[in-house]
Amino acid sequence: MSDKLRRIVFGSLGFGIVLLIWEIAGRKLGNALFAPPSAVALEYVDLIRQGDMLRQLTGSLQQMVVGFGAACIIGMPLGVAMGRSRVADAVARPWVSMFVVTSTATLVPLFILILGTGFALRVTIVFLSSVWYIALTAYNGARGVSPMQIAVARSFGAGVLQTFWKVTLPAIYPYLLTGARIGLVHAIRAMVLAEMFVIIGYGGLIHRAGLQIDTAPTLALLITLMIVSLLLNGLLGLAGRLLAPWYEQQRVTT
Amino acid sequence: MASSAARSGRQASGQKALGAAKGGAARLLISGYGLSMLSVVVVLLIWQWGSSQTSGLLLPPPSAVLGKFLDPVWFAALMRAVSQSLVQLALGFALTLVIAVPLGMVIGRYRVLREMFEPVINAIYAIPPVAFVPFLVIWFGLFFEARVALVFLMSFFDVLVVIIAGARDVRRPLIDVGRSFGASRLQQLRLIVLPSLLPFFIGALRVGSARAINGMITAELFFAAVNLGAMMKRSTQQFDTAAVLSIVLLICLLGLIAQSLVALIERRLVHWHVRG
Numbered sequence: 001m002s003d004k005l006r007r008i009v010f011g012s013l014g015f016g017i018v019l020l021i022w023e024i025a026g027r028k029l030g031n032a033l034f035a036p037p038s039a040v041a042l043e044y045v046d047l048i049r050q051g052d053m054l055r056q057l058t059g060s061l062q063q064m065v066v067g068f069g070a071a072c073i074i075g076m077p078l079g080v081a082m083g084r085s086r087v088a089d090a091v092a093r094p095w096v097s098m099f100v101v102t103s104t105a106t107l108v109p110l111f112i113l114i115l116g117t118g119f120a121l122r123v124t125i126v127f128l129s130s131v132w133y134i135a136l137t138a139y140n141g142a143r144g145v146s147p148m149q150i151a152v153a154r155s156f157g158a159g160v161l162q163t164f165w166k167v168t169l170p171a172i173y174p175y176l177l178t179g180a181r182i183g184l185v186h187a188i189r190a191m192v193l194a195e196m197f198v199i200i201g202y203g204g205l206i207h208r209a210g211l212q213i214d215t216a217p218t219l220a221l222l223i224t225l226m227i228v229s230l231l232l233n234g235l236l237g238l239a240g241r242l243l244a245p246w247y248e249q250q251r252v253t254t
Numbered sequence: 255m256a257s258s259a260a261r262s263g264r265q266a267s268g269q270k271a272l273g274a275a276k277g278g279a280a281r282l283l284i285s286g287y288g289l290s291m292l293s294v295v296v297v298l299l300i301w302q303w304g305s306s307q308t309s310g311l312l313l314p315p316p317s318a319v320l321g322k323f324l325d326p327v328w329f330a331a332l333m334r335a336v337s338q339s340l341v342q343l344a345l346g347f348a349l350t351l352v353i354a355v356p357l358g359m360v361i362g363r364y365r366v367l368r369e370m371f372e373p374v375i376n377a378i379y380a381i382p383p384v385a386f387v388p389f390l391v392i393w394f395g396l397f398f399e400a401r402v403a404l405v406f407l408m409s410f411f412d413v414l415v416v417i418i419a420g421a422r423d424v425r426r427p428l429i430d431v432g433r434s435f436g437a438s439r440l441q442q443l444r445l446i447v448l449p450s451l452l453p454f455f456i457g458a459l460r461v462g463s464a465r466a467i468n469g470m471i472t473a474e475l476f477f478a479a480v481n482l483g484a485m486m487k488r489s490t491q492q493f494d495t496a497a498v499l500s501i502v503l504l505i506c507l508l509g510l511i512a513q514s515l516v517a518l519i520e521r522r523l524v525h526w527h528v529r530g
Contacts, residue, residue: 010366010370014371018374032392045309090290091293092293093290097510097513101464102502102509103468105468105475109475113490113498149480185380189384189530190384191382197342203385210391225385226380229380
């Protein structure tokens with residue numbers, strides 16, 4: 001059996017086992033406690049037909065993308081600067097290490113006071129929860145660029161800018177991509193957190209569904225969230241491969 | 255591998271800087287801690303100046319935040335609340351470690367289990383844990399049990415994923431050598447698998463403790479508001495931004511303490527594997 005086939009067969013087997021256990025547990029506990037997949041599937045069709053779920057989802061995702069995009073635009077250069085320059089590292093380090101350990105949840109009440117509960121709040125929370133991870137991953141990449149390669153480029157007469165463009169950037173590219181993926185996970189978490197807090201958008205939908213007697217709608221909403229998260233992550237990977245096809249998808253540990 | 259390359263790169267550039275600069279040591283000191291301190295002081299001064307230009311209600315000056323934080327009555331209340339919060343944090347995170355570490359080791363060590371369950375775990379991991387809050391309310395109510403459950407849920411998958419990765423990457427030749435010298439399965443586990451897992455375990459602690467603290471405060475805000483969460487909500491309703499910021503400061507300090515504790519454990523336990 002080829003590796004790929006093996007992975008598909010066993011992977012689906014795993015999903016099958018989990019679904020089976022869930023179905024049995026769900027039937028035993030009943031819809032009020034833990035709806036089985038069969039009930040969730042029916043509910044799912046219903047939710048898609050009503051259209052509310054997808055409408056709220058696109059709205060929420062648009063705001064998430066704004067915050068996440070801003071986090072990439074600011075976090076990546078910040079991380080690279082920290083990795084390449086001692087001064088930038090020393091100046092930014094205390095702030096990055098402070099913010100990265102501060103739970104996003106504590107910032108939500110604060111920013112509700114400052115920004116209200118609208119667009120600005122959600123974008124800010126998403127930005128603040130993802131930018132530090134993006135920066136730190138870029139930092140790790142930039143710090144690991146081989147000094148030998150840079151020295152070679154320099155000795156062949158490449159300028160500072162050229163060296164950066166032709167040597168440093170390609171070398172840290174996999175890290176930028178990994179940083180974006182880690183950041184995306186945090187961005188989606190932050191989106192749901194902020195929305196469930198102020199009961200708005202998709203997170204608000206989850207909150208309201210949670211008040212019903214039946215757990216099937218909540219589970220259906222969670223599954224959509226899971227699919228979206230996996231899809232966006234896959235999309236980032238695909239974009240990475242299209243932008244720089246010469247890179248094998250490298251495993252980068254942080 | 256990457257980290258050792260980074261370290262040698264750092265050393266090389268560090269040596270160069272030392273050689274090039276006049277009075278290298280002093281300069282290094284300036285570019286290191288000195289600059290960091292300067293950065294903190296400058297930003298705080300700008301913040302102080304900026305908030306003196308506005309009403310101060312929306313953004314109180316850092317001196318007011320620190321004053322509130324150190325105010326004896328408020329500080330005592332904060333300490334009382336955080337000691338309560340730490341109970342659910344400890345319980346939830348202990349549950350995570352007790353379940354996720356052995357489970358991750360089993361899944362990571364056996365290829366079949368890994369191929370079967372890794373996709374499922376990644377799929378569940380993709381769901382933001384906060385979204386499970388409605389469920390936790392149904393199953394565990396609004397109080398202590400629900401808070402412990404959220405701490406558990408928010409840290410569980412982060413720890414599990416790291417441990418699986420670690421257990422998978424135990425080097426095959428090491429195990430083969432152990433086997434050929436007649437090590438039993440238990441000996442292999444104790445002498446080869448566990449030591450090579452230690453760096454990953456530290457990594458899991460680092461990520462997991464941050465997530466658990468996040469879960470602790472999230473739970474106090476999302477279920478029945480108690481402890482720090484209640485203080486935060488009350489301060490928000492009274493538009494007391496300085497009080498809110500003093501709680502944020504406390505959570506931040508808690509996170510920093512947890513990270514340095516993990517670093518301490520790392521130095522004690524994994525002295526042969528120091529991160530660059």
